[in-house]
Amino acid sequence: MRKVNLKQLLLGRPLKSTNDDNHLLTKFQALAMLSSDALSSIAYGTEQIVLVLMTLGSAAIWYSLPIALVVLVLLASLTLSYRQIIHAYPQGGGAYVVSTENIGNMAGLVAGGSLLIDYMLTVGVSVAAGADAITSALPVLHDYNLLISIILILVLMLMNLRGLHESAGFLLVPVYTFVVMTVVLILVGGMRILTGDMPYHATNSLGTTVSGMSLILLLKAFSSGSASLTGVEAISNAVPFFKKPKAKNAAATLGIMALILGIFFSGITFLNYWTGVVPTAHVTVLSQVASQVFNFSGIGKTFYYIFQFATAMILAVAANTGFSAFPMLSYNLAKNKYMPHMYMEKGARLGYSNGIISLAVGAIILLVIFNGSTERLIPLYSIGVFVPFALSQTGMVIKWRREIGKKFWHKALSNLIGAGISYAIVLILLIFRLPDIWPFFLIMPVILFLFYSIKHHYTNVANQLRLQNGEVVARTYTGNTVIVLIGNVTNVSIGAINYARSIGDEVIAMHVSTQETLDKDKEVETEFHTYFPDVTFSMIESSYRDIVRPVIRYVDLVAKASDKNDHTLTVLVPQFVPKHPWQNVLHNQMSIRMRYYLSWRDNIIVSSYSYHLKK
Numbered sequence: 001m002r003k004v005n006l007k008q009l010l011l012g013r014p015l016k017s018t019n020d021d022n023h024l025l026t027k028f029q030a031l032a033m034l035s036s037d038a039l040s041s042i043a044y045g046t047e048q049i050v051l052v053l054m055t056l057g058s059a060a061i062w063y064s065l066p067i068a069l070v071v072l073v074l075l076a077s078l079t080l081s082y083r084q085i086i087h088a089y090p091q092g093g094g095a096y097v098v099s100t101e102n103i104g105n106m107a108g109l110v111a112g113g114s115l116l117i118d119y120m121l122t123v124g125v126s127v128a129a130g131a132d133a134i135t136s137a138l139p140v141l142h143d144y145n146l147l148i149s150i151i152l153i154l155v156l157m158l159m160n161l162r163g164l165h166e167s168a169g170f171l172l173v174p175v176y177t178f179v180v181m182t183v184v185l186i187l188v189g190g191m192r193i194l195t196g197d198m199p200y201h202a203t204n205s206l207g208t209t210v211s212g213m214s215l216i217l218l219l220k221a222f223s224s225g226s227a228s229l230t231g232v233e234a235i236s237n238a239v240p241f242f243k244k245p246k247a248k249n250a251a252a253t254l255g256i257m258a259l260i261l262g263i264f265f266s267g268i269t270f271l272n273y274w275t276g277v278v279p280t281a282h283v284t285v286l287s288q289v290a291s292q293v294f295n296f297s298g299i300g301k302t303f304y305y306i307f308q309f310a311t312a313m314i315l316a317v318a319a320n321t322g323f324s325a326f327p328m329l330s331y332n333l334a335k336n337k338y339m340p341h342m343y344m345e346k347g348a349r350l351g352y353s354n355g356i357i358s359l360a361v362g363a364i365i366l367l368v369i370f371n372g373s374t375e376r377l378i379p380l381y382s383i384g385v386f387v388p389f390a391l392s393q394t395g396m397v398i399k400w401r402r403e404i405g406k407k408f409w410h411k412a413l414s415n416l417i418g419a420g421i422s423y424a425i426v427l428i429l430l431i432f433r434l435p436d437i438w439p440f441f442l443i444m445p446v447i448l449f450l451f452y453s454i455k456h457h458y459t460n461v462a463n464q465l466r467l468q469n470g471e472v473v474a475r476t477y478t479g480n481t482v483i484v485l486i487g488n489v490t491n492v493s494i495g496a497i498n499y500a501r502s503i504g505d506e507v508i509a510m511h512v513s514t515q516e517t518l519d520k521d522k523e524v525e526t527e528f529h530t531y532f533p534d535v536t537f538s539m540i541e542s543s544y545r546d547i548v549r550p551v552i553r554y555v556d557l558v559a560k561a562s563d564k565n566d567h568t569l570t571v572l573v574p575q576f577v578p579k580h581p582w583q584n585v586l587h588n589q590m591s592i593r594m595r596y597y598l599s600w601r602d603n604i605i606v607s608s609y610s611y612h613l614k615k
Contacts, residue, residue, distance in 0.1 A: 024164065024241060024242060024243045025164055025168055025241050025242055025243060026243055026249075027242075027249050027252055027253045027256070028172075029168035029169075029172070030168070030235070030238075030241065030242055030249070030250070030253045031175070031253050031256060031257060032168055032171040032172050032175040032176065033164070033167060033168045033171050033241075033320060033321075033324055034234050034235050034238055034241075034253065034257075034321055034324055034325075035175070035231070035234075035235070035253070035256075035257035035260075035261075035321070036171060036174075036175050036231075036314055036317050036318040036320055036321055037122055037126060037230065037231030037234060037318045037319070037320075037321030037322065038228075038229070038230070038231035038232055038234070038257055038261050038321070039175065039178065039179070039257065039260060039261055039264065039314065039318070040126060040129070040178070040311075040314045040315045040317075040318035041227060041228040041229070041230060041231065041261075041265075041318075042182070042228060042261070042264045042265050042268050042286070043129055043284065043286050043311050043314075043315055044125075044129050044227070044228075044284070044286075045071075045225055045227060045228030045265055045268075046064065046068070046225070046228075046265070046268050046269045046272050046285060046286070047279060047284060047285035047286065048224035048225055048227055049064045049067055049068070049221045049222075049224055049225035049269070050064055050272065050278070050279055050285060051224070051279050052217065052220050052221040052224050053217070053221050054278065054279060055217060056210055056211070056212045056213060056217070057210075058203040058204075058276070058278045059203055059204040059208070059210050060204070060210045060213060061202070061203050061204065061272070061273060061276075061278070062202065062203070062204050062205065062206050062207075062208065062273060063210070063213070063218065063221065064221070064225075064269055064272065064273060065206065065269060065270065065273055067218065067221050067222050067225055068225065068265060068266055068269040068270075069266075070222060070421075071222070071225050071226055071228060071229070071265065072262055072265070072266060073417070073421075074226060074229060074417075074418065074421045074422075075228075075229055075232070075258060075261065075262055075265075076258070076262075076414075077414045077415075077417040077418035077421065078229060078232050078233075078389065078393075078418050079232065079254060079255065079258035080414035081392070081393055081396060081414045081415050081418045082094075082232060082233060082235070082236045082254055082392075083251045083254055083255065084396060084411075084414075084415070085098055085236045085392065085396065086235070086236050086239055086247050086250045086251045086254065087247050087251060088396075088399070089101075089236070089239075090239050090246055090247040090250075091239070091240065092236070092237055092238060092239040092240045092328055092332065094115070094233050094234075094236040094237040094325075094329070094388075094392065095111040095112075095115060095233060095236075095388035095389070095391060095392035095395075096108050096109075096111050096112035096115065096329060096332055096333065096388075097332060098111075098391075098392045098395040098396060098399075099111040099112075099388070099391040099392055099394075099395045100112075100336075101395070101399075102394075102395035102396070102398040102399045102402075103391065103394060103395050103398065106448075107391050107394075107395070108391075109338065109448055109451050110387065110391065110444070110448070111387065111388040111391045111392065112329060112332075112333050112338070112388075112451075113444055113447040113448060113451065114383075114384050114385070114387040114388045114440075114444070115233075115237075115325075115329055115384070115385075115388050116326065116329065116330070116447065117380075117384045117440065117443060117444075117447070118230070118381065118384030118385045118388070119321075119322035119325055119326040119329070119359060120322070120326075120359060120362040120363045120366055121363075121366065121380055121381040121384055122230065122231065122318070122319060122321060122322035122381070123153060123156075123319035123322040123323070123359060123360070123363035124149075124319075124363045124366040124367050124370070125381050126315055126316065126317075126318035126319040126321075126322075127148075127149040127150075127152040127153055127156075127315070127316055127319050127363075127367070128145070128149050128367065129315040129318075130148075130149070130152060130312050130313070130314075130315030130316030130317075130318070130319075131145045131146075131148040131149045131152070131312075131316075132145065132284060132315075134148060134312045135148075135282070139282060142282060146367060146368070146371060149367050150364055150367060152316045152319070153319065153360050153363055153364055153367075154360065156316075156317065156319050156320055156323055156360070157323070157356055157357065157359075157360035159320075160320065160323040160324075160351060160356045161351060161353055161356055161357075163351055164241060164351065167320060167323070167324075170317075171317050171320060173313075174310065174313035174314050174316075174317050175314055175317065177306075177310045177313065177314075178310040178311060178313065178314035179260065180310075181303075181306060181307045181310045181311075182264050182267075182268075182307075182310075184303065184307075185267075185268075185271075185289075185290055185293055185294075185307060186263070186264070186267035186268075186271070188293055188294065188303075189267075189271045189274075189289075189293040190267075192293065193274060198274070198275070198292070198293070200274060201274070201275055201276035202273055202274055202275075202276050203276045203278070216432065219424075219428045219432070220428065220432050220433070222425070222428070223382060223425045223428040223429055223432075223433070224382070226382065226386070226425055227381055227382050228261070228265055229261075229385075230381060230382070230385045231318070231321050232254075232257075232258070232261075233325075233385070233388065233389065233392070234321045234322075234324065234325040235250050235253055235254045235257070236250070236254070237325040237328050237329055238250075238324050238325055238328050240328065241324065241328070268286065268289065271289050271292075271293060272285055272289050275288075275289055275292040275293070277289050277292065286311060287308060287311075290304050290307045290308065290311075291304055294307070319363070322359060322363070323356055323359060323360075326355055326356075326358075326359040327343070327351065327352035327354075327355025327356055327359070328352070328355075330343040330352065330354075330355040330358070331343055331344055331352055331355065333451070336455075337454065337455050337458040337459070338451040338452075338454055338455050339451070339454060340454065342354045343355050343358075380436070380437055380439060380440055382425070382429060382433075382437075383426065383429050383433075383437045383440050384440065386422050386425045386426050386429070387426060389418065389422040390419055390422035390423045390426055393415045393416075393418040393419035393422060394415075394419050396412065396415040397412045397415045397416060397419060400412040400415070476566070477566050477567060477568050478565070478566045478567065479504075479505035479506065479565070479566070479567045479568075480503060480504045480505055480506075480567060480568045480569075480570060481504060481505070481506045481507075481508065481558065481562045481565075481567045481568070481569050481570070482500040482503060482504030482506070482507050482508070482569075482570045482571075482572055483508045483509075483510050483554075483555060483558060483569070483570070483571045483572065484496050484497055484500045484507065484508070484509050484510065484572045484574065484609075485510055485511075485551065485571070485572070485573055485574065485594065486509045486510060486511045486524070486528065486537075486574075487511070487590075488524055489524060489527045489528050489531065491611060492574045492575070492576050492609070492611040493509075493528075493574055494531060495574070495609060495611055496572055496574035496609040497509060497531075497532055497535060499572070499609055500570075500572050501535075503570070504570065505567070506536075506567070507535050507536070508535075508536045508538055508558065509528060509532070509535055509536065509537045509538065510538045510539075510540065510551070510554060511524060511525070511528075511537065511538070511539050511540070512539075512540050512541075512542055512547045512550050512551060513539050513540065513541050513542065514541075514542050514544070514545060514547075516545075521539060525537055525539055538554070540554050547590070547594075548593060548594060548597050551594065551597075551598075552597060552598070552601070555569075555571055555598065555601065555604065556601065559601070559603060559604055563603065568605060569603070569604050569605065570604075570605040570606075570607055571598055571604055571605070571606050571607070572607050572608075572609055573591050573594050573595055573598075573606065573607070573608050573609070574591070574608075574609045574611070575591035575608060575609070575610055575611070576610070576611045576612070576613055577610050577611065577612045577613065578613050579612075579613050579614065579615060591608065595608065
């Protein structure tokens with residue numbers, strides 16, 4: 001009977017490494033997988049603008065329309081810029097690679113570190129907003145928002161560990177259902193307005209002066225609404241995931257995504273203004289707009305629930321953009337030795353599994369810290385994405401200036417506009433949202449310190465391992481001393497001693513004795529000499545219950561003597577291996593502890609002798 005492999009059951013059979021691109025994404029699949037974050041942001045982008053404007057009351061909501069227009073200008077600028085980045089850097093990496101190459105390592109690491117934080121926030125904000133959408137339609141579940149969010153993250157992690165094709169296939173239904181239902185929402189709303197079936201209920205007329213309105217408040221509302229553009233950069237990070245021609249397909253997907261996002265954001269913002277919807281507790285603005293448009297009666301009620309379900313699903317799976325982009329960014333940082341090399345390793349399903357798991361763990365920690373609150377996460381979300389936006393746009397301006405010369409501005413116009421607006425948003429956040437974003441400025445120095453520490457470690461390792469001037473220092477050894485750790489005289493220890501005699505010129509059996517086991521230890525020594533009278537048996541007494549330290553001290557003494565005699569020293573750790581893996585928990589793991597501590601000793605070879613149990 002074939003054994004059930006839990007890993008294969010959850011993730012599927014391992015995929016072979018091949019040169020073909022059958023496991024890569026088409027534009028249709030990539031739009032679902034990499035655009036879900038940006039497209040889903042319309043669920044909260046308009047609401048974030050309105051929430052700020054509501055400081056002055058509902059009469060100020062009409063200002064959301066000109067603010068949305070400026071957001072669309074920024075969207076167009078960023079789209080054009082990231083299309084350039086895709087063609088200029090088809091190996092992926094986005095803002096990190098652009099900033100590193102054109103501004104410098106520090107700028108690149110700031111961009112990369114910001115995006116690492118941002119992708120964790122992408123996952124956190126998306127699933128939290130998804131949970132909000134679910135509980136808006138089903139208020140009875142409101143107390144379980146955090147639990148729902150964590151479950152969604154774990155499901156997405158598992159899905160991404162299964163590979164690109166599986167995760168993209170899973171996303172097709174929720175993403176394209178949301179796209180279709182949002183198109184229906186905007187078309188139905190537009191038709192009802194044109195036919196006079198949905199009366200004008202705006203809280204105030206366009207152009208009306210609202211007392212207390214200031215440039216500062218408008219800028220705060222704009223910075224909050226700009227959160228709708230997070231995720232635009234994800235496609236430029238993930239160009240290697242596309243089928244050939246990679247850059248062309250990625251650029252086309254980015255253009256389609258931006259067009260859909262622009263139409264949806266402007267449409268939802270206008271419908272919100274027209275219907276006069278204001279934010280309320282536990283019910284999202286988008287949910288209220290949909291209820292007004294679909295009239296929440298008859299077939300319209302059915303459409304509302306379908307739309308709400310589609311919104312909840314895309315908000316939940318929007319986190320998948322982070323699961324796609326974070327591992328790729330981690331790969332590029334690891335390639336430059338700023339992150340552990342394990343982030344360069346592909347899993348059984350050809351995905352960067354370590355990056356996927358790390359992202360899920362980080363996002364869950366953030367959700368727990370902020371108790372699943374979307375409103376508390378979004379300011380951090382904004383600073384995390386607009387710092388890389390600003391740096392990448394600056395990097396592209398420098399690139400065009402270096403490559404083209406004085407007429408560079410023809411090519412760099414979209415980059416200049418994007419950089420200007422991005423720096424303005426960062427400044428707004430610094431001035432007006434510092435109480436909300438201050439954790440970013442504590443986390444970033446820590447991340448930069450870790451980057452440089454990891455780089456320093458890898459540099460030191462390389463210097464120590466590298467042959468100097470091609471010279472090899474050879475040392476001739478005259479023999480090998482083998483220490484075998486003995487607990488009791490068993491089949492394991494007898495097999496270990498026999499093996500030690502085959503590789504060693506001198507064999508020492510070492511046994512640690514404690515006060516509680518003196519009589520038994522003498523019996524062990526007598527029994528051992530019965531089988532191996534010619535092997536040295538060394539009994540070390542320990543005044544405490546600890547066995548590891550006496551072994552280490554004894555090994556150090558023998559190591560010094562062996563070195564003087566030009567002997568290598570091997571410490572052989574016997575162990576028995578149960579037939580079934582679960583049976584390991586029934587036995588102490590002293591052999592593992594012993595190998596771990598011995599591995600830190602210099603000039604000692606640590607080896608295992610395994611005796612396999614048959615039952």
